[in-house]
Amino acid sequence: MMAAAGGLAAAPPPAAGVAAIDLRGVSKHYPAAAGTSVHALGPIDLHIPTGSFVAVVGPSGCGKSTLLRLVAGLEMPDGGTMMRYGTPLDAPSHEVGIVFQEHVLFPWNTVLENVLLPADVLALPRAAARERALRLLEMTGLAAFANHRPQMLSGGMRQRAALCRALLADPRLLLLDEPFGALDALTREELSLELSGLWQDLGRTAFLITHDIEEAILLSDRVLVMSPRPGRIRADIAIDLPRPRNADTPRLPRFQALKQEIRDIIFDRRA
Amino acid sequence: MSASPSSRLAGRATIPVVYLVLLVAWELSVRVFAVPAWILPAPTEIGRTAVQWAPELGFNSLVTLRETLVGFLLAIALSLPLAVLIALNATARRLLYPILLGLQSVPKVAVAPLIILWLGLSEWPKIVIVVLVCFFPILVNLIAGLEAAPRTMLDLMRSLGASQHMIFRRLRIPVALPHFFTGCKVAVTFAVIGSVIGEFVAAQEGLGYLILISTSQSQTPLAFAAIALLTLLSIALFHGIEWIERRVVDWTP
Numbered sequence: 113m114m115a116a117a118g119g120l121a122a123a124p125p126p127a128a129g130v131a132a133i134d135l136r137g138v139s140k141h142y143p144a145a146a147g148t149s150v151h152a153l154g155p156i157d158l159h160i161p162t163g164s165f166v167a168v169v170g171p172s173g174c175g176k177s178t179l180l181r182l183v184a185g186l187e188m189p190d191g192g193t194m195m196r197y198g199t200p201l202d203a204p205s206h207e208v209g210i211v212f213q214e215h216v217l218f219p220w221n222t223v224l225e226n227v228l229l230p231a232d233v234l235a236l237p238r239a240a241a242r243e244r245a246l247r248l249l250e251m252t253g254l255a256a257f258a259n260h261r262p263q264m265l266s267g268g269m270r271q272r273a274a275l276c277r278a279l280l281a282d283p284r285l286l287l288l289d290e291p292f293g294a295l296d297a298l299t300r301e302e303l304s305l306e307l308s309g310l311w312q313d314l315g316r317t318a319f320l321i322t323h324d325i326e327e328a329i330l331l332s333d334r335v336l337v338m339s340p341r342p343g344r345i346r347a348d349i350a351i352d353l354p355r356p357r358n359a360d361t362p363r364l365p366r367f368q369a370l371k372q373e374i375r376d377i378i379f380d381r382r383a
Numbered sequence: 384m385s386a387s388p389s390s391r392l393a394g395r396a397t398i399p400v401v402y403l404v405l406l407v408a409w410e411l412s413v414r415v416f417a418v419p420a421w422i423l424p425a426p427t428e429i430g431r432t433a434v435q436w437a438p439e440l441g442f443n444s445l446v447t448l449r450e451t452l453v454g455f456l457l458a459i460a461l462s463l464p465l466a467v468l469i470a471l472n473a474t475a476r477r478l479l480y481p482i483l484l485g486l487q488s489v490p491k492v493a494v495a496p497l498i499i500l501w502l503g504l505s506e507w508p509k510i511v512i513v514v515l516v517c518f519f520p521i522l523v524n525l526i527a528g529l530e531a532a533p534r535t536m537l538d539l540m541r542s543l544g545a546s547q548h549m550i551f552r553r554l555r556i557p558v559a560l561p562h563f564f565t566g567c568k569v570a571v572t573f574a575v576i577g578s579v580i581g582e583f584v585a586a587q588e589g590l591g592y593l594i595l596i597s598t599s600q601s602q603t604p605l606a607f608a609a610i611a612l613l614t615l616l617s618i619a620l621f622h623g624i625e626w627i628e629r630r631v632v633d634w635t636p
Contacts, residue, residue, distance in 0.1 A: 184542055204542045216535045219634040220557040232553070233543040261634055 130198040132285050132317040133160040133183055138192030139342070140178050151342040153178045155192060158336075158345070160285075160319055162197075165311060167320040167328035168336045168345075169374065175343025176321045180289050183319060184210055197284070206234050209278035211291040215270040217262035223273050224249070224258040230281040241280065248276040251310070268299040275307070279314070286311070288320040292327065301359070304330050308357050325374050329367060330357055337377045347377045424604040429611065432604035439593065444612050446589040447578045450506055451620070454513025455574040459567070461514065462522040469522075470529035470555075471547070487519040491577065495584045509581030509589070516577035517570035521563070528562025529555050561635060564628040568621055575617040590616075 139154030153175040160166045170176045181187045182194065185204040194201035196208075209230075217226045224245060231241035249255050252272040254265075262270050271291060278286060291307075292300040304327050311318055311331070322328050328335045329351055337347040353366060361367055406426050412418075413425040420428055433440060465483070468475040495512055502508040532554050540550045582591025590609045597605035 181538075186538055186541060204544055206544055208542070210539070210542050212535055212539065214535055216539045218536070218554070218557065229539075229553070230543050233540070233545045233549055263634065 130162065131159055131195070132162045132164075132197060133158060133201070133319065134195040135159075135182070136193050138182060138189045138194060140175070140182065140187070140189050153182075153343040154189070156343065156345055158183070160317060162284075162317050163315065164333045165318045165320070165331055166334045166336065167322060167332040168338055169322055169325055169328045169378070170338030170343070171340055171378065172323060174338045174340035176338050177289060179338075179343065180287055180319070180321045184208060184287055206230070206281055207284045208287060209281065209283035209285070210287045211271070211274050211278045211289065213290040213293050215262065215267075215274040217270055217273055217277075219261060219263050221261075222259050223254060223262055223265070226262060226273060227276045227280055229277060234281055236281065244282075245276065245280055248279055249273075252276055252306070266299075267295050268303055271295060271303060272306075275310075279310075284317060286316055286318040288318060288322075290322050291320075293322070293324075300324070300327065301330075305357070305359060307331065308355075312356060325371055325378075326362060329353070329370050329374070330361060335370075335374060337374055347374075349374060421601040421603045424607055429604045429607045432602075433608040433611075436605055436608065440590075440608060440612060443588055443590050443593045443609070444616065446506075447575070447582070447591065447613070448616060450509045450578040450581065450589065451513060451571075451574045451616070453506075454510040454577060455517055455567075455571055455620075457510065458514045458518035458521055458570060458574070462518050462525055462566075466522055466525035466529060470526050471551075483519070483522065486515070491516050492580055495580050499581070499585045504585060504587075509578055509586065512581040513574045513577035516580070517574040520569040520573065521566040524562045524566030524569075525559060528559030531562060532558045560632050561628075564624060564632065567624050568628075571620045571624055572617050575613060575620065579613065 135156060135158040137155045137157065139156065140152045141149040142152050144150045156179065158179070168176050168179060178187070182189055183201075185196075185201055185208070188202070196205065217223070218229070221229075224242075227245040227249065228241055230236075231238070231245070246255065246258065249258050252275065254269060254272055254276065257265060257269065257273075262273060265273065271294075275291070288307075292303050295303065308331050318331075320328065320331060325335075332351050335349045335351055336345050337349070338344065339346040349370065351370060353361060353364065353370075410425045410427060413423060424432075465479065469479055470476075491512060494515075495508075498511050498515075499508040502511060532550075536554055536558075537550070540554055545553070578589065579591035579594075582589035583595060586592040590613050593609045594606045597603070597609065
């Protein structure tokens, strides 16, 4: 199952027409007090074409994190079907890399050891994994900090290290759960643009969960707007902005128009 | 942090100065009120006796230290597999926890004579009492530590498809280490008390035995010297574990 060269080579080209993720009629309830349950999500349809960058925006509590946990295989739905690259999605996969909201780096390991964690878990060839880890750290400007503990790093640097870890096993699909939510606005924008460039270079599929509309527009090909309780997809908006995107992209009139459109959808629903 | 060297020195000197003042106050009140030495000896009297009895005190300290350390290390050796079993297996937890809690709830001083009855007059009954007194804090803290891995970190490991063994090695053990050392620090002071309980009940050596003998002969200064040594022993063991902890758990600020 593990790709050739221990998964460090580029992922094999996907069969034409097969979506990275295909969810149909998926819903999720959580048990609550005295035999009742909370309807957290759905029923929801989600289609992530291979090679695209799809974002979900919505207010907190709209079930978007639940959606990501389902796509990651960390939780199972109560109803509906979930497919990942044409096969049933019923467990986490090494083909999927996740960047969590909190960096989730182990404080007892160095930055390099943290980035190498997937290689240890998946028993990838050590030397090749190390080489790739160092290359990723170089790309994200962390090469000088490889042997530091994560607590020595700034918030932005920690999240970069978490991104390196998510990319180490060369996943076909990258899941981003409010990856920059805990950072200040300046660092957030800087990292968003970095991620945009990285994603384009690597040519991977990405699924982003965020409450930041600008971040969603800046990065994505499509933005899905979610409504709260139970979480449903209220709108599916194509982001027709040119790539590569840069610090000037948010100044484009089209960017502002898209932002306004998405805001209107979110606030209409709430009113 | 930004304190000047002189104020840092003053900070370090505070505690010794406080102890010195207390000792001087003790010395003065014993002299002023002419308290008999068999009730409360002056610190200088205790010091003089300690020097006089140095070989006996040294020998008996070593006996107590040996019992304490052997019992403490056995308690760790016993707690490790039990904690792993209880933390990872719900059935083991249901079966073992009540037994261990029951064992912990039995007053150790009350069963000490029985243990000596069963195991005779060697060092072993004292070591067994030490184990009984100090294994529980190690066990409870270790179990709590093994279960303390944050959900986000467990999610990360699960998302990578990590095996239970891998999760244990890379995540649960490092998370448990600070808890383990907390348990050890509590336990090691209990361990010293355990040795003394054992020596009180039946012994021909050890600092507890020395206290018993010297008080029965109104040799109060010697008893005080032995108590002082027990206290120092306990403090030294505590700091010894803290020293090891700082070297092992080097990621916490």
